[in-house]
Amino acid sequence: MNKRELVIEVTRGGFVESRHQVIAVISDAKGKRHTQWGDADQLVFPRSTAKPLQALPLMLSGAAQDLKLSQQQLAMACSSHNGEVQHSHVVSSWLEQLGMSSEQLECGSHWPLYQPATVALSQSGVQACSVHNNCSGKHCGFLSFAHHQGIDPKGYIDHQHPVQQAVNDAMGRMMDLKITDHPMGIDGCSIPTYALPLTNLAMAFARFGTGEQLPDDWQKACHSLYQAMVTEPFYVAGSERHCTKVMQAYGGQVACKTGAEGVFGAAIPHLGLGIALKALDGNSRAAEVALNVLLDHLKVQPTEAVFEQHSKLHNCNKMHVSSIQLALVK
């Protein structure tokens, strides 16, 4: 167990109000740890952080190529999107392209993550459906894979369905693990999620960004998804979202992906490194600040200064009432 600590604090009136403990690790594609904070061997549910890895069967099968999927579609296959009109438009068109309906998405329905999108949708008299689920892009990827492989998509969220088996095999190859040997839970969108060592997730992100330690076709698959994410960052998340802001600010140097319960993963290809981190209490605000801290630690320079602004929290009278920032890294 490593003794380095990464602590993020929220202050109000300059006084500490809340504190978050974060575990984090930076790894290369061979699994060599560059730096770690806390126990990087801890088992963590990657949740949606795994999405770029879960999209690999879509690429490796040839489905993406045969369906001529756009960069926006590929970005959405890796996304936890806001349910804004641009997102629902891509998902709806994609389902149409597959000759499928929103009822074949098995992710469930929820109102858009982004409140202005919920308001706009309600104002236009539309009810939320599975298209607006933040995971609907990933699920379109699953349906595309099944469609291309001639597999009946029905029940594709089940851990024994061929779609999830292909997903687990791909994640396992990227992480040098047999995923299904690990504790299984069910994710928000109803597919399985496995508790996996944080350090293997960081290694997988290093491989994802660099293609190192991977066969040629895997290299190509990872490269295509990476390029889609950094070229179309709005389609990975959306307005006011950290993934989108980071990828915009670093101008292609970093691809990153958030996951529920305070997880974040990132690939920094020009350094040959990957990052994985988790706020132990599951709070995403701490994970976001921790990602900024780690990119700064690696001296990766953003092309836009978005982070000082990001650390200031405002109330509904637009007063700057509190801040969130690194309190301790040692």
Place this chain on the structure above:
Amino acid sequence: MNKRELVIEVTRGGFVESRHQVIAVISDAKGKRHTQWGDADQLVFPRSTAKPLQALPLMLSGAAQDLKLSQQQLAMACSSHNGEVQHSHVVSSWLEQLGMSSEQLECGSHWPLYQPATVALSQSGVQACSVHNNCSGKHCGFLSFAHHQGIDPKGYIDHQHPVQQAVNDAMGRMMDLKITDHPMGIDGCSIPTYALPLTNLAMAFARFGTGEQLPDDWQKACHSLYQAMVTEPFYVAGSERHCTKVMQAYGGQVACKTGAEGVFGAAIPHLGLGIALKALDGNSRAAEVALNVLLDHLKVQPTEAVFEQHSKLHNCNKMHVSSIQLALVK
């Protein structure tokens, strides 16, 4: 520093996903500690947990009586409400009663806390305004006090305004502290909030529930507010909210109030005790479970079994995917 620990865990597939550390203290009206977990002397911003105390000038001044405020109005003076139609109706009527408009509320605007209320409001073509702010009931209390005292309400959110001075004096009397000697921050609704010892907050809740250690008129003021909260718990919070559920489940034995950043306060008059607690990472889900744990620790019996159900978390396909519960109390 007390060595007892209170830890709340979130599990997924039976495996721990996230953990929350909570500090908590149970006190009587004299400030004698019954039990504590962690450092109960720690300074904590009570945030909205202070609302029942902040409503005292409304009672003590005679404003509530002269204005013949209903129990629903008094409950709302202590509320962080959902912005449901019942809530906005009480607030709008109250402003009308005062001959004032929503523009005199200085809390700022936000869409209702309760998503179905945001959807319903949007569908009916109405924009959110200060009436829907979760603090608008408290602010109506402030305006009523100013109106009754013949004070110009303009700028009533400022820490030097007579309204806030009266509020701070009342809180100070309940907590045996000079509030303004403590670190000041600005709350979500723009009034000042002070970082105060958690144990004094617990004592204030014991006094609030019992009237002990207070002059006659203060006893009466506390009793009226307590009765309003437990008689009209929907108006303290709303649908699916923990404050409302707890007060309904304990049938008048407990009045409780949540605050932002993981704070909770509760009064249990028949035991002569008050509770104050804070999830150190600021997460309200942990504070809610911790409140249940402490009420159970005190062997207070709910009239309805709501808590087992409350600990099960479901995804948008209504699958029971994770749980939140006590992991460690020692």
